[in-house]
Amino acid sequence: xxxxxxxxxxxxxxxGAIASLNCTYSDRGSQSFFWYRQYSGKSPELIMFIxxxxxxxxxxxxxxxxxxxxxxSLLIRDSQPSDSATYxxxxxxxxxxxxxxxxxxxxxxxx
Amino acid sequence: xxxxxxTPRYLIKTRGQQVTLSCSPISGHRSVSWYQQTPGQGxxxxxxxxxxxxxxxxxxxxxFSGRQFSNSRSEMNVSTLELGDSALYLCASSLKAGQxxxxxxxxxxxxxxxxx
Numbered sequence: 001x002x003x004x005x006x007x008x009x010x011x012x013x014x015x016g017a018i019a020s021l022n023c024t025y026s027d028r029g030s031q032s033f034f035w036y037r038q039y040s041g042k043s044p045e046l047i048m049f050i051x052x053x054x055x056x057x058x059x060x061x062x063x064x065x066x067x068x069x070x071x072x073s074l075l076i077r078d079s080q081p082s083d084s085a086t087y088x089x090x091x092x093x094x095x096x097x098x099x100x101x102x103x104x105x106x107x108x109x110x111x
Numbered sequence: 112x113x114x115x116x117x118t119p120r121y122l123i124k125t126r127g128q129q130v131t132l133s134c135s136p137i138s139g140h141r142s143v144s145w146y147q148q149t150p151g152q153g154x155x156x157x158x159x160x161x162x163x164x165x166x167x168x169x170x171x172x173x174x175f176s177g178r179q180f181s182n183s184r185s186e187m188n189v190s191t192l193e194l195g196d197s198a199l200y201l202c203a204s205s206l207k208a209g210q211x212x213x214x215x216x217x218x219x220x221x222x223x224x225x226x227x
Contacts, residue, residue, distance in 0.1 A: 032214050034215070034216070036218075042220075043199075043201055043218040043219060043220050043221045044154070044201070044218050045218070046215055046216065046217060046218075049215055088154065090216075092214055096167055097166075097167070097214070098156060098159065098167045099144065099156065099203075099216060100156075101153065101154045101156075103153040104153065104154075
């Protein structure tokens with residue numbers, strides 16, 4: 001089992017729809033969770049972080065964390081073609097404090 | 112506030128040579144991590160430095176090494192380059208390291224290394 005798992009996609013959604021990206025993790029002790037957006041040929045950009053169970057909203061983005069089920073998700077409302085990118089989930093390992101990245105989900109927003 | 116900077120941005124080297132990449136973290140950030148990113152393997156952790164000490168290390172051969180200076184700037188070195196070392200090398204900095212919960216990490220633009 002991978003430490004952080006994401007569906008590689010591509011996830012295709014029409015413009016204006018809600019895109020839902022999911023991530024599961026294996027380290028039950030993890031406390032810190034992050035979502036990065038990476039455009040092709042560019043470096044990852046931090047877009048959301050969440051440390052407590054529940055929802056955290058920032059503009060069109062909502063991060064959801066469920067520690068009991070060991071998953072974290074990212075919702076993008078009113079998806080735009082400019083949101084088309086790879087979204088990386090990252091978790092800090094509770095023992096080593098290393099970042100563990102998933103392999104990313106490629107999102108395509110269709111105009 | 113200036114972001115993470117990496118130099119050089121692009122590099123072409125020949126197999127067998129060595130290379131040194133540089134990273135300057137965000138001002139005030141003390142932790143610097145290095146990653147290798149390839150299309151096939153995704154984002155792979157190389158090592159992390161905090162206060163000039165290596166705190167974590169990934170599963171890379173000893174040809175990959177790094178160091179951090181007292182001003183938090185970091186360098187990584189790859190000796191005896193192989194074709195498979197062609198990748199985007201990313202540096203990321205964060206304010207804190209250790210047992211705090213606040214650990215947001217910010218990436219630099221990367222150095223694209225091509226080994227021929």
